[in-house]
Amino acid sequence: DVKVTQSSRYLVKRTGEKVFLECVQDMDHENMFWYRQDPGLGLRLIYFSYDVKMKEKGDIPEGYSVSREKKERFSLILESASTNQTSMYLCASRSWAGGEPDTQYFGPGTRLTVL
Amino acid sequence: LAKTTQPISMDSYEGQEVNITCSHNNIATNDYITWYQQFPSQGPRFIIQGYKTKVTNEVASLFIPADRKSSTLSLPRVSLSDTAVYYCLVGDPLGFQKLVFGTGTRLLVSP
Numbered sequence: 753d754v755k756v757t758q759s760s761r762y763l764v765k766r767t768g769e770k771v772f773l774e775c776v777q778d779m780d781h782e783n784m785f786w787y788r789q790d791p792g793l794g795l796r797l798i799y800f801s802y803d804v805k806m807k808e809k810g811d812i813p814e815g816y817s818v819s820r821e822k823k824e825r826f827s828l829i830l831e832s833a834s835t836n837q838t839s840m841y842l843c844a845s846r847s848w849a850g851g852e853p854d855t856q857y858f859g860p861g862t863r864l865t866v867l
Numbered sequence: 868l869a870k871t872t873q874p875i876s877m878d879s880y881e882g883q884e885v886n887i888t889c890s891h892n893n894i895a896t897n898d899y900i901t902w903y904q905q906f907p908s909q910g911p912r913f914i915i916q917g918y919k920t921k922v923t924n925e926v927a928s929l930f931i932p933a934d935r936k937s938s939t940l941s942l943p944r945v946s947l948s949d950t951a952v953y954y955c956l957v958g959d960p961l962g963f964q965k966l967v968f969g970t971g972t973r974l975l976v977s978p
């Protein structure tokens with residue numbers, strides 16, 4: 753079974769702090785994604801990476817950065833956390849096999865609260 | 868990117884068949900249709916994917932008409948544990964692109 757793990761289920765930070773959210777997948781997937789999920793807004797893509805050291809902005813990249821130094825790990829960084837970044841953060845990975853079902857495997861999520 | 872439209876919510880009772888329809892009028896030739904299920908406090912989970920006609924697996928069926936401008940997820944004989952949010956996505960799985968999740972359909976199954 754594919755496993756996507758996220759470093760924390762719950763996190764509380766203060767405004768202005770630098771926050772690191774870590775995601776690790778164990779299936780050697782090329783593609784990895786960071787989403788945030790807010791009530792009434794569904795899932796919104798923040799950043800994605802189609803391979804090591806590659807990154808692309810999603811729909812709402814402002815206030816975030818990412819790092820993909822190793823294939824299995826994709827980090828989301830909040831440079832200076834703000835209260836409007838309080839949200840559920842979901843990481844996903846996907847194999848870029850071509851011809852295979854386009855299945856994204858999601859982690860359990862990190863609920864971040866910024867005070 | 869093809870935009871999708873789904874009902875915000877649906878109610879059903881245990882044992883009934885539930886059909887959730889998704890509209891995607893500007894679907895591209897290479898796009899597939901994928902459905903995900905999400906339970907509270909969990910990440911979404913892949914249910915089914917199709918390109919045209921009908922696809923069936925152990926969980927659900929997916930009906931896609933010839934014009935592919937809509938699709939219907941069919942859940943046979945739902946149970947309480949099928950209460951979840953269901954997302955319809957449209958995209959090309961053979962090339963890399965971001966997929967757009969809409970707001971989904973919240974299905975509530977009652978006894």
